[in-house]
Each structure stands twice: as C-alpha cells, then as structure tokens.
Amino acid sequence: MFDVAGSEVVAAIMDHPDASGWMKEMEPQATSETGTVIHEPQNGDGRRTAAIVGAGPAGLYLLANLLEADVFRRVDVFEAVPAPFGLVRYGVAPDHPKTRAISKVLAAGFDYTEAHYFGNVAIGRDVSLDQLRDNYDVVVFATGMRGDRSLGIPGEELPGSIGASELVAWYTGHPEAPKITFPEDLETAVVIGAGNVALDVARLLARDPASLIATSMPRAAVETFQKSALTDVHIVARRGPAQAKFTSPELREIGKLDGVDIIVHPEDLVLSDDDQAEVDQRRQAKTTVKVMNEWAEREPTGAPRRIHFHFWRRPVRLLGETAMRGVLIEPTRSQPGTGAATESMEIPAQMLVRAIGYRGSPIPGLPFDDATGTVPSANGRVIGHDGDDDVISGVYVSGWLRRGPSGVIGTNRPDAGEVAASIFEDLARLPAPDGTPERLEEHLDARSSSRISWDDWNRLDAYERQLGQPHGGEPIVVDDVETVLRVINESSRSD
Numbered sequence: 001m002f003d004v005a006g007s008e009v010v011a012a013i014m015d016h017p018d019a020s021g022w023m024k025e026m027e028p029q030a031t032s033e034t035g036t037v038i039h040e041p042q043n044g045d046g047r048r049t050a051a052i053v054g055a056g057p058a059g060l061y062l063l064a065n066l067l068e069a070d071v072f073r074r075v076d077v078f079e080a081v082p083a084p085f086g087l088v089r090y091g092v093a094p095d096h097p098k099t100r101a102i103s104k105v106l107a108a109g110f111d112y113t114e115a116h117y118f119g120n121v122a123i124g125r126d127v128s129l130d131q132l133r134d135n136y137d138v139v140v141f142a143t144g145m146r147g148d149r150s151l152g153i154p155g156e157e158l159p160g161s162i163g164a165s166e167l168v169a170w171y172t173g174h175p176e177a178p179k180i181t182f183p184e185d186l187e188t189a190v191v192i193g194a195g196n197v198a199l200d201v202a203r204l205l206a207r208d209p210a211s212l213i214a215t216s217m218p219r220a221a222v223e224t225f226q227k228s229a230l231t232d233v234h235i236v237a238r239r240g241p242a243q244a245k246f247t248s249p250e251l252r253e254i255g256k257l258d259g260v261d262i263i264v265h266p267e268d269l270v271l272s273d274d275d276q277a278e279v280d281q282r283r284q285a286k287t288t289v290k291v292m293n294e295w296a297e298r299e300p301t302g303a304p305r306r307i308h309f310h311f312w313r314r315p316v317r318l319l320g321e322t323a324m325r326g327v328l329i330e331p332t333r334s335q336p337g338t339g340a341a342t343e344s345m346e347i348p349a350q351m352l353v354r355a356i357g358y359r360g361s362p363i364p365g366l367p368f369d370d371a372t373g374t375v376p377s378a379n380g381r382v383i384g385h386d387g388d389d390d391v392i393s394g395v396y397v398s399g400w401l402r403r404g405p406s407g408v409i410g411t412n413r414p415d416a417g418e419v420a421a422s423i424f425e426d427l428a429r430l431p432a433p434d435g436t437p438e439r440l441e442e443h444l445d446a447r448s449s450s451r452i453s454w455d456d457w458n459r460l461d462a463y464e465r466q467l468g469q470p471h472g473g474e475p476i477v478v479d480d481v482e483t484v485l486r487v488i489n490e491s492s493r494s495d
C-alpha cells in the first residue's frame with residue numbers, strides 16, 4: 001500500500017502459508033500448548049496492540065510494517081519530544097533539504113487509522129516500561145542514540161570543546177539542546193573524526209553563512225553562524241583516506257563549496273600495501289583516495305575560508321587554561337615506505353568538535369551493553385538481564401539502539417523488517433496484557449495536557465512552513481517546547 005521500507009518483508013510474511021494460522025490463533029481465548037491464554041481481546045476484534053517508543057526512522061518504518069499486516073487494532077508511537085522523525089529532523093543537516101524530506105515517507109504509517117501519535121511523552125519520564133508492558137501485547141524500543149563518545153584526553157572539558165551531537169542538536173533546533181554561542185574570537189575549528197557527521201559539521205562551519213538563511217535552521221543559530229569570523233576548519237582523522245567512513249557524494253560536496261579552499265597534504269596520501277588492498281576492495285575507499293589526490297593537486301585560490309584534512313593523526317591534548325586555545329595532535333603511524341615518523345603538531349584553535357560517533361544511554365528496566373551503547377537482542381528480541389539467551393517476552397528493539405550508531409536512514413528499513421518478522425513469529429505465543437492502550441491513554445490525559453497528537457504535529461508543521469515562506473521556502477524549525485505548545489493551542493482553537 002505504501003512505499004515504505006520493509007513492507008516487502010511483511011508482504012512475504014503474510015504470503016507465508018502459516019500466516020492465516022496465526023490469525024486463527026489470535027481469535028478470542030485461544031490457548032497455547034502449555035495452556036497459557038494467548039489472547040483475551042479487549043475490544044472484541046481479536047487483533048493485537050503494540051507500543052513503539054521513538055518516532056525516528058526505525059520506529060516509523062516499523063509502524064508501517066506492523067499495520068500493513070492488519071493484525072494490530074492499535075499501534076501507538078511514543079516520542080519524547082513534540083515533533084516526530086528523530087535524527088531526520090534533529091540530525092540531517094539543514095542544508096540537505098532533500099534528505100530531510102524523507103520525513104514525508106516516514107509519516108506514511110500515520111495514514112492508517114490504527115496508528116496513534118503520543119508526542120512529548122518520554123518513556124522513563126512520563127510512562128514506565130512496566131506501564132507499557134501492562135497495556136500492550138508488544139513493546140518496541142527504537143530510541144536511537146543522543147550522547148557523544150568522548151576522547152578521554154586532557155582538556156576535553158575546556159570551553160570551546162563540544163560533542164557533535166550537542167552542536168548538531170542545537171543547529172537543527174532540538175528542544176532539549178542547550179543554546180550554543182561560539183567563542184567570540186573563533187577563527188579556527190578542529191573536527192575530530194572521518195565520518196559523515198564530521199563532514200556535515202565542517203561543511204556547515206565553513207560554508208558562507210548567508211546561505212543558511214534559506215535552510216530549516218532556527219534563526220538564533222543562523223545568527224550565531226553569521227556573526228562568526230571563522231576562516232579555517234581542520235578535519236583530523238586517526239586513520240587514512242582508504243579507511244575513512246565518508247561517503248562519496250558527501251565528500252565531493254565539500255569540494256564544491258563556494259568561497260572554500262580544500263587543503264590536503266600529499267604525504268598523508270601515500271598508501272601502504274594494506275591501504276592499497278583496501279582501495280582495491282572497497283569502491284568508497286577508492287573514491288576517497290581519488291578525490292583526496294585531486295584536491296592535493298589543487299592550487300589554493302585565496303578563498304576566504306579553508307577546510308584542511310589531516311590523516312593518520314589523533315589529538316592528545318587540548319591546550320588552554322580557561323578556554324581552549326589549541327590542540328596538540330600526534331601521528332598514529334610512520335610514513336609508509338620511508339619508516340620516518342611524522343612530527344607532532346599544534347593547531348591553534350578556539351573550538352574542537354568531537355565527531356567520533358554517537359552514544360546511547362540505558363533505558364530504565366532494560367539490559368544495556370555499556371561497551372556498544374546498545375540493548376542486547378537476538379533478531380530484535382531483547383535478551384534478559386542474566387545475559388543468557390532468555391528473551392524478555394514481548395519486548396523488542398530496533399534501529400541504532402539495536403545495531404549501534406552507524407548506518408544511513410535507509411539502513412533502518414531492513415532492520416525494521418527483521419524486527420517485524422520476529423514480532424509476527426512470536427505474536428501467537430505472547431500472553432495478553434492485563435490492560436489496554438485506552439486505559440493508559442486515560443491515565444496520561446489525567447496527568448498532562450501537553451501530549452501532542454498527529455493532528456497537532458500537522459498544525460506545527462504548517463506553522464513552520466509558514467515561517468519559512470519569506471526565507472526560501474524550507475520550513476523553519478521551532479526549537480522550544482513552550483512555543484510549540486502555544487502554536488498548537490492557537491491553531492487548534494482556530495480550526
């Protein structure tokens with residue numbers, strides 16, 4: 001019905017010869033082999049209920065997967081902040097409007113009348129895991145990751161040093177992001193990491209700030225970029241171009257920025273035999289090495305801003321006492337072919353951004369693997385606290401929280417498909433909950449009036465589109481909950 005990820009998987013499942021059997025088993029008062037009541041329908045139609053926690057790509061692809069099969073009478077999506085779409089709204093760069101527009105595809109699950117949105121409702125703050133388990137047959141966590149990994153080096157806590165997730169959350173208008181001001185004397189920034197987040201951050205810092213006016217960036221952030229006198233951004237990678245995680249279109253885009261010269265040091269591009277093997281095997285590695293070599297040959301044009309790439313280097317210390325004034329970086333290998341060590345160097349800089357990966361935090365009541373920042377699972381089924389193969393019945397995990405902080409939006413399609421397959425496989429065996437989603441909804445309504453429905457989100461979306469009209473057409477993100485609630489109230493009164 002929808003062009004939404006993973007639907008093929010569900011279609012395949014529903015074509016499965018056993019599918020009608022599951023439907024039959026879900027009829028009222030069916031019992032399992034052990035005599036457990038499989039499902040006691042609360043509304044008479046025998047279909048099941050699910051709660052999805054997190055309205056990012058993983059949660060919303062799954063929503064469509066579950067509802068396409070027509071075995072759920074109700075699927076409720078709980079989202080901690082008012083607006084849906086997770087990192088598509090609060091991660092994807094404001095100067096990438098086409099990618100941000102994927103939100104339209106993700107919204108398709110809400111076309112089903114069985115889908116309900118509970119924005120501004122955080123699990124762990126407003127509702128507990130136990131409350132979800134008491135009221136739904138199936139509970140799925142797709143809460144992604146929001147914190148930053150740390151470098152663990154002296155000076156990391158100095159003013160001017162910041163994690164990419166914090167910076168990105170601020171410039172995309174996340175309502176919980178602390179407001180950021182750039183150091184007044186900002187001329188040079190250092191970005192650590194060789195992934196696409198490092199490219200996003202470097203590009204946004206280096207691009208002509210006037211071009212940000214036409215983006216979805218909140219106006220206060222646009223003003224901050226416009227006021228900065230930044231001229232140089234250094235990207236520091238601990239391995240070489242063959243190992244960098246940049247994807248090709250995003251890398252090439254950096255080389256096309258108006259008013260920006262790209263500086264690459266040819267000695268960083270000398271390949272060892274291992275590097276060459278990597279280049280021969282991986283197309284992305286081949287492209288990165290090729291593009292870097294092209295850039296190394298370019299003569300600087302005297303452009304007002306520069307992006308410098310440094311490979312095979314890592315930061316060892318941030319310099320400065322009350323604020324950062326530089327970073328010491330050291331080589332991570334000697335020059336291939338010569339055996340000569342490259343020198344340590346100091347980059348004078350007023351800002352350092354760690355773009356070395358996001359990090360998840362524990363969900364109260366669920367096991368958590370601290371090393372990976374993920375919830376341990378088997379095909380999406382959450383594995384119990386004692387670490388053996390026992391799964392927590394009816395509780396699942398999807399997306400970054402399941403796999404770790406890598407993969408593009410589309411990677412969450414097959415991920416959601418796999419989790420949906422596990423859910424459909426288990427459904428007939430799951431015991432019925434004591435309560436119902438309606439009971440939980442009543443409880444929530446009694447406690448708080450600031451819950452956001454899907455209609456409310458559409459009201460906010462319309463308002464943001466209106467805000468963007470005079471500036472080029474992209475909707476401008478409203479970045480505080482108070483304004484969000486006021487806009488929704490005013491707009492619903494005038495409906």
Ligand SMILES: Cc1cc2nc3c(=O)[nH]c(=O)nc-3n(C[C@H](O)[C@H](O)[C@H](O)COP(=O)(O)OP(=O)(O)OC[C@H]3O[C@@H](n4cnc5c(N)ncnc54)[C@H](O)[C@@H]3O)c2cc1C
Nearest residue numbers: 054056057058080086087091122123143144399400408409
């Ligand atoms: C800075 C950045 C830029 C990116 N840009 C691109 C790009 O241009 N193109 C691309 O293809 N991929 C991009 N990605 C990758 C892509 O965004 C991810 O693959 C994808 O968003 C992960 O989906 P997810 O649903 O697992 O997590 P998320 O997108 O993080 O969604 C999780 C959702 O859960 C909610 N949540 C968290 N805790 C709770 C709670 N307790 N209760 C209720 N809700 C909760 C969060 O608010 C969030 O809405 C980018 C990633 C980052 C970090």
Ligand SMILES: NC(=O)c1ccc[n+]([C@@H]2O[C@H](COP(=O)([O-])OP(=O)(O)OC[C@H]3O[C@@H](n4cnc5c(N)ncnc54)[C@H](OP(=O)(O)O)[C@@H]3O)[C@@H](O)[C@H]2O)c1
Nearest residue numbers: 193194195196197198238245355356357358405406407408
């Ligand atoms: N436009 C887009 O499509 C887009 C935009 C943004 C993000 N994304 C996606 O979102 C996902 C996350 O991106 P990401 O950039 O956060 O992660 P990433 O792709 O995993 O890159 C992280 C980078 O940080 C480096 N790193 C990790 N720990 C380090 C340390 N202690 N010191 C120095 N460097 C360290 C890694 O180096 P090593 O390789 O040596 O570990 C790697 O270069 C990716 O799948 C990405 O493609 C896509």
